[in-house]
Amino acid sequence: MTVAYGLRDVYCGEINDGHVGAVVSVCGWVARIRDHGEHLVFVDLRDHTGQVQCVVEKDLNIRPEFVLKMTGTVSNRPNENFNEKLATGRLELKDCKIEVLNSSEPLPFPLNSKVGVDESLRLKYRFLDIRSDRMQKNLRLRHKIVQTIRNSMSSLDFLEVDTPLLWMPTPEGAREFLVPSRLQKGHFYSLPQSPQIAKQLLMVAGIDRYFQIAKCLRDEDLRADRQFEFTQLDLEASFVTQNEIIQIVTSVIRELFMNIFGHEPEPIETITWEEAMSLYGTDKPDLRVPLRIRDLTQYFKDTKVNALKGVSVQALLLKKAASISRAKLDEFVAIAKRNGGKGLLWIRVTEDQNGLNLDSPISKFLEDSDKSALINSLNPEVGDLILIVSDEKLLSCQILHAVKSFAISQALVDILVPEDQYRFIWVTDFPMFESVDEQGNAVAAHHPFTMPNEEDLDLLLSEPLKVRSSAYDLVLNGWELGSGSVRIHQRDIQERVFTALGMSLDEAYDRFGFMLNAFRFGAPPHAGFGLGLDRLVAIFANEPSIREVIAFPKSQSGIDLMTSSPTAVDKKILKELGIISGEKAGGGTKVKDGETLKSEVSN
Ligand code: ASP
Secondary structure: OOOOOOOOOOOHHHOOHHHOOOEEEEEEEEEEEEEOOOOEEEEEEEEOOEEEEEEEEOOOOOOOOOEEEEEEEEEEOOHHHOOOOOOOOOEEEEEEEEEEEEOOOOOOOOOOOOOOOOHHHHHHOHHHHOOOHHHHHHHHHHHHHHHHHHHHHHHOOOEEOOOOOOEOOOOOOOOOOEEEOOOOOOOEEEOOOOOHHHHHHHHHOOOOEEEEEEEEEOOOOOEOOEOOEEEEEEEEEEOOOHHHHHHHHHHHHHHHHHHHHOOOOOOOEEEEHHHHHHHHOOOOOOOOOOOOOEEOHHHHOOOOOHHHOOOOOEEEEEOOOOOOOHHHHHHHHHHHHHOOOOOOEEEEEEEEOOEEEEEOOOHHHOOHHHHHHHHHHHOOOOOOEEEEEOOOHHHHHHHHHHHHHHHHHOOOOOOOOOOOOOOEEEEEOOEOEEEEOOOOOEEEOOOOOEOEOHHHHHHOOOOHHHOEEOEEEEEEOOEEEEEEEEEOOOHHHHHHHHHHOOOOHHHHHHHHHHHHHHOOOOOOOEEEEEEEHHHHHHHHOOOOOHHHHOOOOOOOOOOEOOOOEOEOOOHHHHHHOOOOOOOOOOOOOOOOOOOEOHHHHOO
16 A cells, blocks of 8 residues: 655654665654754654654754654764664764744643643643644554454444434433524434434344444543543444353454454453452452452351441451551541441451461450451461451442552552553443432433343332343453443333333333334344443553543543633524523523633633
């Protein structure tokens, strides 16, 4: 394939020994100018592939970030001028003729500075920030990941189909963005939280296997792993089981891994939600952390110690952590209470002349049977710390997870979480509902189109919290990378789920009638998945936030600092859209004409 180089013959970073002696043109930005005092000046010219040193006559009126075309002879540098850090570091372009294609004002921040630049400044000048090595690398990695996914999906017979952005509410648990309709005044489109409903309808439509690199929009509080708009690999297939979807996604991940890292990922284990909660206290376990919760309930059935009595007794053994200060241990207890528990018991494992000694606020109440139960079940060594929570099982495990995360984040434990390790895990059999609200209505854990486990169907209305679902998550290094489920494809089951969620049938048909009606016409069994692309790229790029792998992200307070959006809108437009009728804004917040959210920009 011929590369269209445009104004240049070769990219800056691609100049190599094969070019020596040739006269070539390169184009790019001035990265650095070094004046060696003689007649010559050294200009490092940069494009997205790297840099090359160009030697030019002195007294040029150029500055960093000027856009130049340099034409010169590729030559070997004298040995003493080698720069082994650069791919082109043994070569240079000599006797260069310069063409200034554009000038540049001094940049508001240095592009590749080792000391961090304030993120809001980077976001305000994102078009400059993206020139940096870091952002170039991240966006190119993103491209490679997307391309690999597209190829994998295509080779698995998935068809890429676009679905609308102007859509209707898709119940996925977040607030939605609304777009007013000019033609249907007083009515709004919703921006889709995901293409969930559309892809299910594509299955009814006989598409068989669909995928899309889809924009999803959710009006949620922003965090390191959340943006209003994010991108998903969204997929759905007909006549498949949960295991087949898991296999399909696993094979995409495998191919991605081979392409990006050149080797296979570690085999991906599958555990149920219940196992995940029992072993890790979270449904997003980070397998790089070698800590498992231990269930000690059976050992303390007859104990007289209140702190060890309870419906369940869960423990965590922290190796070499006995020296954690009393103040920090008190913080552990506070975390337990903040999370709704009664407290937390800590026991330092020390040594005296009789052997192991258990040092704790309840030491004097511990009987020999309690001590041997602790020692035999956990096998602690001198210098270890035991943490015990005896509340209801799920709560106890969640508390231990919270304390463990705190201890790791504060470097209180001797655990180094390797940054270059990628540990995936599938979590299956999620509960169908996560809670029951004050009105007695169940709250969906995934989304309401998830198929309940067949054996639990009868419990839907009577004991919703006992209903398990055919939902599964893919977790990577403690981040939820994606989730999916087998879907309901029978109208009666879908109606029952809506009822469990407290929706009357009238309301259900009002909101989702088109979908329930579609199920009348031979909807095939189907299942699917949505994989968070931004998170995947961020983890593969070793970045702490998805903002680093998105070209134009919003700030933490939801503002595009570059364009200062969202912006206020002229009253005339609001009237035209039917949002206000007279002089005053109709409901909601009043906006002043032409005012941008300048005060928030500085946040
Ligand atoms: N729509 C779901 C989500 O965005 C993914 C799925 O169930 O396919 O989380």
